[in-house]
Amino acid sequence: MAAITPYTYIQCPCSDSSTLGRSSDTNSSRADGADDDDDRTFDPRAPRSNYSLYPLEYLLYCEDCHQIRCPRCVAEEIVTYYCPNCLFEVPSSNLKSEGNRCTRSCFQCPICIGPLAVTSVETKPDPSLLAAPDNTAAPQSGPYALTCSYCNWSSTEVGIKFDKPNGIHAQLSKLRNGGTARLTAKERKERRRDPSYRSSAATEQGDGRSGSDEKLDLETQFANLKSFYQSQLADPNASDGGLAALSDLGFSSPTSLSRIMSIYTGGSLHDKKAKLRVGAIREALEVDEGLQLADLDESAAIAQLHSEGHDGTASTSRLSDQPPNFGEAHLHGRSRFVSELRPIPYLLRTKRSKRCPVCRHIISKPEAKVQTTRFRIRLVAGSYIPSIAIRPLSLSSGSGTSASGSAGIPGALLEPLKPAHYLLTFTNPIFESIKVTLGAPAKTPGRFASKVTVLCPEFEIDANTDVWDEALKDPSGAGELRDRERERERRRHKGEEGGNVSNNNNQLEVGKIWERGRNWVSIVVEVVPAWLRLEHGTEEQRLREDEDLLEIPMFVRVEWEAEAVGDEVGAVVGRDKEAREKRELAYWCVLGLGRIRH
Amino acid sequence: MSSKRHSILPPVSSSGPKPPVHFSSSITIADSALLTGTHPIAIHSESVVHPRAKLDSLAGRITIGRRCIIHERSTLGAVGTSGKITEAAVTLGDYVTVEVGAAIEAGETVIGEGTVVGVGARVGAGAVVGKHCTLTPHSEIAAGEVVPDLTVVYSNGMRRTDKREVAELKNKGIARQIDVLRRMIPSNPAKFA
Numbered sequence: 001m002a003a004i005t006p007y008t009y010i011q012c013p014c015s016d017s018s019t020l021g022r023s024s025d026t027n028s029s030r031a032d033g034a035d036d037d038d039d040r041t042f043d044p045r046a047p048r049s050n051y052s053l054y055p056l057e058y059l060l061y062c063e064d065c066h067q068i069r070c071p072r073c074v075a076e077e078i079v080t081y082y083c084p085n086c087l088f089e090v091p092s093s094n095l096k097s098e099g100n101r102c103t104r105s106c107f108q109c110p111i112c113i114g115p116l117a118v119t120s121v122e123t124k125p126d127p128s129l130l131a132a133p134d135n136t137a138a139p140q141s142g143p144y145a146l147t148c149s150y151c152n153w154s155s156t157e158v159g160i161k162f163d164k165p166n167g168i169h170a171q172l173s174k175l176r177n178g179g180t181a182r183l184t185a186k187e188r189k190e191r192r193r194d195p196s197y198r199s200s201a202a203t204e205q206g207d208g209r210s211g212s213d214e215k216l217d218l219e220t221q222f223a224n225l226k227s228f229y230q231s232q233l234a235d236p237n238a239s240d241g242g243l244a245a246l247s248d249l250g251f252s253s254p255t256s257l258s259r260i261m262s263i264y265t266g267g268s269l270h271d272k273k274a275k276l277r278v279g280a281i282r283e284a285l286e287v288d289e290g291l292q293l294a295d296l297d298e299s300a301a302i303a304q305l306h307s308e309g310h311d312g313t314a315s316t317s318r319l320s321d322q323p324p325n326f327g328e329a330h331l332h333g334r335s336r337f338v339s340e341l342r343p344i345p346y347l348l349r350t351k352r353s354k355r356c357p358v359c360r361h362i363i364s365k366p367e368a369k370v371q372t373t374r375f376r377i378r379l380v381a382g383s384y385i386p387s388i389a390i391r392p393l394s395l396s397s398g399s400g401t402s403a404s405g406s407a408g409i410p411g412a413l414l415e416p417l418k419p420a421h422y423l424l425t426f427t428n429p430i431f432e433s434i435k436v437t438l439g440a441p442a443k444t445p446g447r448f449a450s451k452v453t454v455l456c457p458e459f460e461i462d463a464n465t466d467v468w469d470e471a472l473k474d475p476s477g478a479g480e481l482r483d484r485e486r487e488r489e490r491r492r493h494k495g496e497e498g499g500n501v502s503n504n505n506n507q508l509e510v511g512k513i514w515e516r517g518r519n520w521v522s523i524v525v526e527v528v529p530a531w532l533r534l535e536h537g538t539e540e541q542r543l544r545e546d547e548d549l550l551e552i553p554m555f556v557r558v559e560w561e562a563e564a565v566g567d568e569v570g571a572v573v574g575r576d577k578e579a580r581e582k583r584e585l586a587y588w589c590v591l592g593l594g595r596i597r598h
Numbered sequence: 599m600s601s602k603r604h605s606i607l608p609p610v611s612s613s614g615p616k617p618p619v620h621f622s623s624s625i626t627i628a629d630s631a632l633l634t635g636t637h638p639i640a641i642h643s644e645s646v647v648h649p650r651a652k653l654d655s656l657a658g659r660i661t662i663g664r665r666c667i668i669h670e671r672s673t674l675g676a677v678g679t680s681g682k683i684t685e686a687a688v689t690l691g692d693y694v695t696v697e698v699g700a701a702i703e704a705g706e707t708v709i710g711e712g713t714v715v716g717v718g719a720r721v722g723a724g725a726v727v728g729k730h731c732t733l734t735p736h737s738e739i740a741a742g743e744v745v746p747d748l749t750v751v752y753s754n755g756m757r758r759t760d761k762r763e764v765a766e767l768k769n770k771g772i773a774r775q776i777d778v779l780r781r782m783i784p785s786n787p788a789k790f791a
Contacts, residue, residue: 112752151752152732152760311757338758 004549004594006390006422009053010381011042011588012070014357042588043445044551053590056388059381060363062356068381068587069363074354081348082370085115089370090348101323101345105168109148110318110341116146118165121156146343155343169345176217177340225290232282304337314338353377386426386436386461386558390591393421393514393524413597414529414550421508422527422593427520428461432560435460436521439555448530450596452552455510456523464519525591527552532598543598550593557586617655619790622664626776626785631668633790635660635675637687642666646779651696652676657704658687663711665772666694667779672715675704682723691729693769700733703741710747712765730765 043049051072060069081090083102090102107116121143143161146168147154155161159178162171176182284291304312313336321344353365365377392412414420428434438457443449508524515522529550532543562583614634621627625641628649633639635655641647645666653660653668654675668674674696675687687704691711696702700715705723712730715721719733722741727733731745734752739745748760 111758112756147762150734151758152750152762153758154762157761 004592006392006594007592008056008388008390009044009590009592010056010059010068010385011049011052011590012054012059012068012073013587014052014070014073041441041445042553042555042590044553044590045446045546049590056382056385057380060354061379061381061384062359062361062363063379063384064359064361065356066583066585067356067358068385068585069354069356073357074363075357075360076352076354079351079353079366080368080370081350083346084349085346087370095348099323100348102348103169103345105166106346107146107168107172107343108321108346109151109153110322110344111153111338112148112151113321113344114148114150116148116153116155116343118144118162118168119147120165121145121161158340158342160342172343172345177342182217182219221290221292223290224288225284228284228289301336304339308337308339312337312339314341383429385585385587386428386434386556388556388589388591389425389427390593391423391425393423412594414527414594416529416531416596416598419526419528420593422525422591423514423522424525424591425520425522426459426461428464429519430560431463431465432562433460433463434558434560437557437559438523439557440525440552444530444550444552446547448532448547448596450530450550450552451528453526454523454554455508455526456513459513459521459523461521462516462519467518525552527593529596532596548596548598550596552591552593553588554591555586555588557584559584614654614656616790617653619787621787621791625787626780626783627787627790628783629786629789631790642692644773644776646776646783648672648779648783654704655687657682658684658706660687661689663690663692663694665692665769665776666690666696667772667776668696669698669700671699672696673701676701677704693772695772697735705741712768730760730768732760 044053052070054070058071060074061067062069078092081092081095081100082088083090083104083106085102085106086104088102088104094103105118108114109116120141143163144165145155145161160172160175161179162168164171174182318338318341319336322341323345325342351366351368351370354363355361356363362377363379365375367374367376426436436459438454440452440454440457442453443451508526513521514524527550532548560583561580563580615636617633617635618638619633620638620640622641622643622645624643625645625647627641627647628651630649631647632650632652633655635653635657637655637657637659639653639655639660639662641662642664644664645662645668647653647662647668648670650670651668652671652673653662654673654677657675657677660675662668662674674690682705684704684706686706688702689708690696691709691713693712694709694715695713696709696715697717697719699718700720702709702715702721703723703725707721707724708726709715709721710727710729710731713727714732715727716733716735716737718736719738721727721733721739722743724742725739725745726743727739727745728747728749730748732750732752733739734750737751737755739751745751745757746759750758750760752758
């Protein structure tokens with residue numbers, strides 16, 4: 001079992017229904033409500049917790065609601081669409097017309113998803129090159145193909161070659177597999193009108209098959225069907241006397257409207273006639289009308305399966321990567337083979353801004369330009385709430401080695417029933433001094449309860465002032481040495497007050513801070529890991545997944561004084577200290593300390 | 599000279615016995631290539647051996663075909679887990695490229711004509727790789743495996759068949775590359791004779 005490094009996950013208040021209730025009363029005064037948290041200890045093992053715990057780096061913070069926001073509870077808005085390959089920014093209007101794929105020459109290999117490059121297919125190898133290698137390479141000309149430099153796939157495998165090395169997307173959309181051109185709408189129309197084409201096509205097929213056996217591609221079939229049904233709808237009205245001129249307007253014509261109206265208003269002879277005619281709509285019977293007989297002869301596919309085996313078939317992920325291709329053959333006998341996959345135009349990606357779901361303020365907004373990775377607005381939680389670092393504490397004095405010997409090495413397994421000590425370092429990121437109150441259950445939830453003692457659950461952390469500011473403020477001198485000296489002095493001072501313990505004698509005292517710095521405070525947590533055996537029950541004796549993981553739920557409440565909300569900078573200066581108000585933030589977090597030996 | 603930069607690599611010259619060699623007169627072999635072993639090493643015409651390429655004939659004869667390129671830090675004839683001594687340890691066909699850091703184990707291993715052994719790839723002892731194959735970087739061929747002609751081994755052992763039919767073109771490309779390399783790498787076959 002792999003050892004883990006200690007971690008801290010913070011629960012976003014958005015997800016849990018019980019905390020939702022609490023978060024509402026945090027807005028009102030919560031000073032008295034501290035007691036009733038005890039019966040609602042957050043359980044890090046509960047199935048729901050998986051979805052609400054995040055490392056501090058993943059969290060954002062809404063400055064207006066004064067609340068943590070996680071990736072699940074922010075509302076996202078798309079700022080830009082861009083191609084990840086050519087970094088071209090695609091306007092959203094193009095997106096509607098051309099789809100969510102890059103329409104330049106960016107393609108992915110359908111086999112290995114590597115980027116494809118346009119290379120020229122040298123159809124005639126020049127024998128003189130070998131003899132005289134000093135010759136420069138043959139001028140790049142002739143047909144081009146997309147090739148993958150990783151897996152050596154080439155678009156010539158599906159019979160696709162390009163005339164020009166640029167505008168590949170447009171060229172590809174006109175080509176079908178095998179290199180035959182896809183019909184444009186105009187061409188289709190012309191072919192339908194032209195009876196000579198049909199006859200020639202029939203003779204081309206050679207074996208004298210009738211017209212209904214002709215293979216239609218999806219697009220042609222759809223166009224044929226569409227025009228056929230439109231004419232069917234229009235027909236009854238056409239004979240309806242006098243209004244024939246309007247017949248080809250189809251659905252939207254006033255005749256069809258009157259016909260539909262007459263169906264519902266009912267009764268007359270005219271209606272009966274119309275009804276008969278509506279019933280007379282027939283299905284397509286010919287290729288021209290869009291009839292496509294199902295091709296049940298799958299011997300070719302079976303033969304290919306025999307020759308290529310399972311490796312020759314495309315996986316579902318590959319098929320789902322394929323862009324829709326309307327110029328392709330009919331669904332029957334549709335490609336399921338690797339040998340028929342087409343190059344994939346790159347899917348566009350997005351840059352998104354994030355909004356607070358409650359107050360709609362933007363809490364994260366990237367620069368709109370694709371090339372820059374900077375953010376215009378990014379309110380990360382790390383700059384608002386204290387970070388918690390966990391370090392195993394090994395007491396170097398004689399008795400300490402036995403007490404927390406294994407905990408001294410980071411990532412080592414915890415010995416059951418042996419008290420281990422951990423140093424929690426809270427670092428204050430804001431420019432006000434904060435008061436932190438910690439609440440942790442005496443026993444961890446779950447079947448195996450480890451005992452937890454937070455030695456100092458209440459302490460203050462100094463403001464995150466500039467190092468040099470502090471140094472310059474000091475009248476006795478400047479520089480880090482002074483700073484450190486003063487720090488020590490303060491620590492001593494605190495020790496006299498009873499808020500600190502001097503770390504020289506390595507004594508753990510309840511209610512005392514272990515160590516404190518400019519904007520950080522370390523406290524000690526003592527854990528007695530559980531004995532991972534149950535007395536009775538053979539089935540229950542086995543450990544479930546991650547039950548040996550020692551995770552401590554901890555409720556953190558942070559209090560500080562800040563400038564009043566909504567005030568302009570000038571107003572605050574004018575009102576001075578009256579404008580300051582008390583703020584607080586409370587949330588659950590989970591301290592993962594390590595695994596218990598079993 | 600204290601100003602000279604010292605390499606952390608072990609000195610080139612101090613390893614193993616000197617093998618008997620059969621070099622074609624037209625090959626290019628770098629001064630700092632490593633040739634060790636007791637069995638003969640044969641390199642045919644116009645092949646290029648980069649500096650610090652290691653040819654180890656301890657477990658059998660090594661044969662390199664025509665117009666092969668053996669890149670830096672690649673190993674031919676690495677004695678694998680078996681440690682057996684065979685007649686022909688490694689045989690490379692013509693136009694074979696062994697890229698940087700690739701290893702071909704000894705023991706009747708055959709690499710077919712026009713095959714590219716990618717960066718850091720490993721070919722196990724006794725494997726037979728067909729003609730015009732491509733082993734993509736860091737792919738592995740197990741010992742004793744037979745890889746058919748024109749196979750591309752990619753992304754953790756997936757296989758496909760190369761249908762480009764560009765063997766001719768590739769050979770021409772190699773010929774051109776060798777022409778450049780010949781000018782770039784100072785050849786010193788006499789050192790190994």
